[in-house]
Amino acid sequence: MAMSCDHPDLLPLEEALRRLWEALPTPHLPELRAERDDPATDRASMDGIALKASEGRAPRRVLGTLFAGSDPAAFSLTSGTAVRIMTGAALPLGADAIVPVEQLESADGMALPTIDPAAGDHVRPRGEQARGGDLLLAADTPLNAARVALQAQEGRPLPARTRLRVGVASTGDELVPTPAPHQIRDSNGPMLAALAHILGAEVELRSALPDDPAALAAALQHPGDIRILLTSGGVSMGDHDHLPAVLRDLGATILFHRIRLKPGKPMLAALLGDLLVLGLPGNPVSAYLNALLFLPQAMARLEGRSAPDPWRRARLTAPVKHKGDRPLLHPCRLVEGRLEPLPGKGSADLITLAKADGFAWIEQGGLEAGAKTRWLPVV
Structure with a gap:
């Protein structure tokens, strides 16, 4: 009895994505702990003057100015004095509050607060974010831009930011530059190369491969310095669909072949050593959609990022x-x-x-x- 084209043993999309994710290596980041208190000293959170709050609205003589990065040891407050201070600057000795510029007046060269300051006003206290030794990121936390910044703040080596190299090669004897009515031009190759580029990969668009097992095997055995190979065509059930058999003969691990999705059922993913092969169907809509679903997942995993959600x-x-x-x-x-x-x-x-x-x-x-x-x- 003939089997229905839509038989139920096809792999669901989410399971295929999971298998791909778990099969790929990802950068292993060590845990990140605070090198010191964050902030390492009391800092101003607004532009204004640093003063002792207990002296209330009394006029202050301004001793000078502290900028972000200035050494606060240059000043020490005594009764009736203050220091002009900028956002991010460390508080001088004796100061416990900031009065913002908007709440200051000046008269006879003195700064006059227009409000009653309270200790801690507009101050980021030492250790507010973290204490030295606190766990900031657990081991193997996926990377994103904010976590790169945190690595830099703590003086840790930054992860390499090289682009993944992706090769693109269509397959099929019907692909020629000047097609007769029974032939076509290669549109999948340029489409997939453009998609991989948009997704952030460094792309190498290769010549179309013929429907020949030896040619496929040679291309797979000598992939160059690419990390992912996108192929289109050659993964269905036809007499010229050689890619699955060639991969098996070469000892590749087939992660999955044929998924429960329309269009895109013939989709194949395999690992041949360090090379990930995403064998996409030959029809352009199927090839595009499968690449759009699986390539970002693979790139995120290999780059140590969280799994993307495109929906x-x-x-x-x-x-x-x-x-x-x-x-x-x-x-x-x-x-x-x-x-x-x-x-x-x-x-x-x-x-x-x-x-x-x-x-x-x-x-x-x-x-x-x-x-x-x-x-x-x-x-």
Whole structure:
């Protein structure tokens, strides 16, 4: 008996993403502890004068000015004195409050507070953020820009900020520069290279590979200095779909092959030594959507970042029917914050892909107009 195209043993998208994430190595960062108190001394949080609060509104003689980074030992307050101070500067000896510029008057060369200051006013006290030795980040915390700043603040070596190198190679004997009616130009290669570039990779667009196991094996065995290889085509069930078998023959670990998604079912991910191969389907919509789902995940993991969440939510302006049992990603335009379904013509419809703002997630049975669903923005 023939098996349904939409049979239930296909790997769900979230499981495929999880397998990819867990299979990839990621930078191991040691725990980060505070080198010293933060701040290391009492500091001004506003521009004004530093004074002793207990002297109230009494006029103050200004001894000088402290800027951020100035040594506060240059001044020591005595009765009736103050120091002009800028935001971030350390408080001088004897000061316990800041009166902001907006609450000061001057007369006869003296500074006159217009409010009754209280100890601690506009002061960031020593150790307010952390005490020396406090745990700031646990080991293996993913990196982001703020955590890089914290590493720098604590005097720790900064992580390398090299771009991941991604190779892109389409496959297929039908790909030629000047196509006859039975041939086509390679549009997937430039599309995937552009996507990888937008996502922050350093990209190498390679020549299309023929439908030949030996040529595929040679390309996989000598990948150069790339970390990820994006291929398109050669992963389905046809006689010329050689990539899965070639990877197995080379000893690659197949993380998954064929997922529960429409379009994009033939998707393959494999590790060949240190090289991650993302074998995308050959049809452009399938290739693009799978790359958009899996490439950011792989890049984030390899760079030590948190897993990205590309999904947004919006309501449909019109119904979308769907009889299949694989979740459908349906092309849409975004109009005033709502998803307007486009009349897509399948996974080969590059024209509709180029017009779409995103793809709506449609479960079996479809969705009615006004239904809210998650959607994947195109980039």
